[in-house]
Amino acid sequence: MYSINRHVIVVKPKKPYIEWINSLPNSEEPIEIGELGTDCTSYLIPDFDYEDDSHKYIQEIYKSIFEIELEGWSTDERTWPQQRTYQLFQKWFTIEIHSEVIDCLESKIEKDAL
Secondary structure (H helix, E strand, O other): OEEOOEEEEEEEEOHHHHHHHHHOOOOOOOOOHHHHOOOOEEEEEEOOOOHHHHHHHHHHHHHHHHHHHHHOOOOOHHHOOOOOOHHHHHHHEEEEEEOOOEEOOOOOOOOOOO
């Protein structure tokens, strides 16, 4: 096992994001927050010495994360919020920062572009 030089952020949905999902035209049965809160998307970010630096980095990349999360439910950008500000991002998602990342495998990590 190896410690890797990354932190992990976990993006967890909040009620406004769930409400947006349920408002989509193709929405069938309503989604509950508990359904999405257990298997959340994780992102690797640089290994910062201070949590404040992690938060600053998240502010730099939040638009991309926001769009990935929205696209998971609707590829029609007309359904997305028009003003995707950092404040809205914070209202829609909780961000957990985890500083210790352990790679349990010997094989190389494969990357696929989004």
